Amino acid sequence: MAAKEGLAYCNRLFAIERDLKDLTPEERYRRRLELSRPVLDEFLAWLVEQKEHALPKSAFGQAIQYCLGQWGKLEAFLKDGQLEIDNNWSERSIKPFVIGRKNWLFANTPKGAKASAREYSIVETAKENGLNPYEYLRYLFERLPNVDINNASVLDRLLPWSPDLPDSVRRRPSGAT
Structure with a gap:
């Protein structure tokens, strides 16, 4: 169940990106800060909470640790409207x-x-x-x-x-x- 919650955060971010795809880079940057930043903040809080309950060696625990370790890269798309959310x-x-x-x-x-x-x-x-x-x-x-x-x-x-x-x-x- 918890893994589905984590996936739901990702799906929300990608849905926002689909809605912003036709905007100028400047407008996409502004709208990402308005729409995606709060989702990322919620996701980070959720990850920190889940980390306390997940077994570190479990697949879920490793996924949480990996995501937290890559957090700066995950947020990079917020810095410039020309950047994509994924690679x-x-x-x-x-x-x-x-x-x-x-x-x-x-x-x-x-x-x-x-x-x-x-x-x-x-x-x-x-x-x-x-x-x-x-x-x-x-x-x-x-x-x-x-x-x-x-x-x-x-x-x-x-x-x-x-x-x-x-x-x-x-x-x-x-x-x-």
Whole structure:
């Protein structure tokens, strides 16, 4: 029964997030403080109370201890309206790499692993910014040899969120030809 109560707090927080999803980051920040903060405060008080009654080595006791130990991370979404309440977005982004990790055994050195991580980061950031990763990489490979990489303003124009990128690297809306 107590586990269901704990889950109910989480469900309340996610219901609030669903209602706020279309707001601006500033408005979402304000509304989270108004709506989610009290739920989190109630949840924390409930966790502290439950900790006194739960056996520390039981699954429930361990879950309570884990939640209390991660409390700062749980509250992080309140600090900025651009932050998500969970990490599902990042989990979905890395899933293809987790599934394919056996295919990338060639990255058997720290240098190879760092190079792979950079490439994956560029590809996923391009996707999240509405770019075609292949076309974006092609664009970068054509431009980077001819620019001053020590000039931050030049590099800024090549970043995935730059409005200066050509339409040829942007994804077309579904149904467009």
